[in-house]
Amino acid sequence: MxxxxxxxxxxxxxxxxxxxxxxxxxxxxxxxxxxxxxxxxxxxxxxxxxxxPTGLDPAVTTDIESWRITRQVLEGLLTTDPDTGAPAPSLATKWSQSSDLLSYTFTLREGIRFHDGTAFTAAAVKANFDRWFAFTPALRAGRILPFTAVFKAHSDAAQLSVYKGCTVLSNTQVRIDLTQPLTSFLQALTTPAFAISSPAALAAGTADVEDQSAFGSKISRYATHPVGTGPFRFKEWTQxxxxxxxxxxxxxxxxxxxxxxxxxxxxxxxxxxxxxxxxxxxxxxxxxxxxxxxxxxxxxxxxxDPFSVMYLGMNQAVPFLQNEKARLAIASAINRDAVIRPFFLEDTKPAAQFVPPKLNGFNQAGGFPSYDPEKAKRLLTEAGYHGEELKFCYPLDVTRLYLPSPEKVFAELSAQLIRVGLNIKPVPIEWSDGYLQQVTAPGDHALHLLGRYGTYADPDDFLSPLFGSKTGEFGFFDAPLFSKIERARGLPEGSDRTQAYQTINAQLAGSAPAVPIAFPIxxxxxxxxxxxxxxxxxxxxxxxxxxxxxx
Known part of the structure; x- marks a missing residue:
């Protein structure tokens, strides 16, 4: 005592x-x-x-450790205010939005040079946006790139993209045009994914040709030597x-x-x-x-402050997990407190939804099933479960900010699932062997541990990348849900947008494509x-x- x-x-x-x-x-x-x-x-x-890091080209990764480094070297048009979290000037000193909500004009900081000595100009901004828009299907294969998550499509499907184009107005002014309103647009530009690289360095490093290897990932030569305008310039990357x-x-x-x-x-x-x-x-x-x-x-x-969600992913490419009762059974089998108390920092809260508490659209009541092992057993019977083996992937030799002790969290969760009658096959994967790529690509992984660390203060940053389209991670297609997320992201701030995201949270809770577990500190x-x-x-x-x- x-x-x-x-x-x-x-x-x-x-x-x-x-x-x-x-x-x-x-x-x-x-x-x-x-x-x-x-x-x-x-x-x-x-x-x-x-x-x-898995690579140092922030446009083609969403890895926290990669972005930690590129934040030092590269800057975007906007950054976040340290006091309020709102968009603040960076390479752009001011901006304005058109009355139809479809165009944004940015005035750029003058006299700046990239670390390679080339000038930062409006043409450099356009070159970066043109590059992101033109990312090929081969480059996008098996992953959701940040540009895709925000703008939905690229130049090969321009009619489906929220992004329309970038126009140079002068050496110090650019206009970015959208095809439809996007409320979180300015917030999204604060993320490392939209940092501006030297066009000369992108060309010299064949940035769109991923012919190098780093810790289980294929990357380009540019991704081994980024060039930006930030407070630090890149020197070297060793083992x-x-x-x-x-x-x-x-x-x-x-x-x-x-x-x-x-x-x-x-x-x-x-x-x-x-x-x-x-x-x-x-x-x-x-x-x-x-x-x-x-x-x-x-x-x-x-x-x-907590700004991430740790979750148990479920892949509906595995036939048994296509059954909604099976997924709800797994959700009901999880005792979140027993996972959080021994392994997460004090004040980490249980998560009953995927939107963190301080964001618009957070449902106070949550909605995902609470711990009820008897209900879980009943649902498994109703789902026709007969002991099929379920592969459960978890990472080794890593600490993530949303997942401090992966092996211990896996052990607790798998024990809970086994107690309600599930046949769990552990699949440990070294993080450095490409764990992230393996569990987010199409495959036969049934369950996996992962999390989403927010990069800007809008619910769209959590819901669109995870559930806004079909992915290899979850393997489900839900056109009505995708449509609701698409509509919500274009609504202006206010009660209608809040209600739209609360409705989406409720729908996710009812179908459980994944199970939120914690909002980690x-x-x-x-x-x-x-x-x-x-x-x-x-x-x-x-x-x-x-x-x-x-x-």
Whole structure:
């Protein structure tokens, strides 16, 4: 009993430390003004990550660890305001929307050059949009690219695309035209996927030819050496490290860090030990097992607001899972609290829908079945289950911000499913062997563990990529649902849009194409040399805004 009380006190202390060191929602640190009299960056900084990037071309990946690095090197037209999360100026200084809601005109920042020395102009913006629109079926095969998730189609099916075109109005002005209103358009542009690359570097790196290999993925030469306008320029990518260095010509605050290394420690204990030993200055994906040691040794734990959903995926390409009662049986067999309490950070909440609580359309009542093992057994009988083997895929040797302990979560979930009578076949897959690609591509995987980390503050960012079209991950086709999601994303902000997303959430709960389990809390641990680390619920964390103690 005393040990249990002591553990709770430590967890509460960690929560207080998080509040004092920068919980999301508080203003981020104010970067030092950039001027000719400022001292140039001179510090080195090493940050531990739970997995390597899968590629450094943000337009063709949705991987968190890849985007963490490309955020330092590449910038988009817009970024997110650290206080409000609203779209804010970046490479565009201002913008306006036409009265018919179909055109957006952007005024660009002047005098900026890419890291390769070429000029950032309106023509460069157009070249990037033209590239994304022209992505070939071969490049898109087996995955949902960010452009596809937002705009639905490319130039080979232009009549189906929300995107119409990008027009150069002058050297410092572009207009982007849509075929129909898209309420989340400006929010979507804040994501790393729409960062502007040097057109010269894209051409030199044959960016649309994926003939290189990296950690189980095929990538292009450009994806091994990105070139943007960001606060850091790319230096090198080795087996376990990515090195970037402060860009001497950056238009904004350069901060204090001259050289920034991202080093992979795929085990939570190895990240913790590296911080304790002084080999790294901070790391992401703090796990519950780390908290006690971090608090005892006086490290800062900086928490983020929950902005992700961890779920159990079900693939309806497997015949048994085409039966709605079978999927609802699996949903009813899951005790979320028994999964969350032992493995997720304090304040992680059970999820009964796929839209996080702070977003428009969140249903207070949820809707997915609650834990009821007897109901699960009855539904399995009604579904005609006769012990068919169900392959359950889960990742090894990785920590994801939405899934801190995959092996332990799998063990608990599989035990719950076995108890109601399901025949589960474990399928462990190394994350570095292409786990993400294997469970999101068509195949015979029945169940799998995954999550969605939000990149902008709109329900469309969660629902469209997951359930807005047929995918290899879930293998279902539901035309009425797809149509409802398409309609909701074009509605103006207000009660009608809120109601539309609540209706979609209810429909998902009734058919259960996947089962939401948790809205995880994530956290960063940093050393005593860090004065402030700017957390962001959408991970818009650039290291020129990290402030270090000077004495």
């Amino acid at each position: 005393a040990r249990s009380i002591r553990r709770r006190e430590l967890l509460q202390a960690a929560a207080v430390a998080a509040l004092l060191t920068g919980c999301t929602g508080a203003p981020g640190p104010k970067p030092a003004p950039s001027s000719s009299t400022d001292a140039p960056p001179s510090a080195t900084f090493t940050f531990g990550t739970p997995a390597p 376990d490290r990515v090195l970037v260095e402060s860009s001497p010509d950056y238009w904004g605050p350069r901060g204090q860090i001259a050289q920034l290394s991202f080093v992979v420690f795929d085990q939570a204990q190895s990240r913790l030990q590296a911080l304790v030993d002084g080999r790294i200055d901070g790391y992401d994906a703090v796990t519950l097992d780390n908290i006690e040691t971090l608090v005892r040794k006086g490290f800062q734990v900086v928490r983020r 994530s956290a960063v641990a940093v050393s005593a040399r860090v004065d402030s680390y700017p957390t962001s619920p959408v991970l818009n964390e650039t290291f020129n805004r990290v402030t270090l103690k000077t004495s």
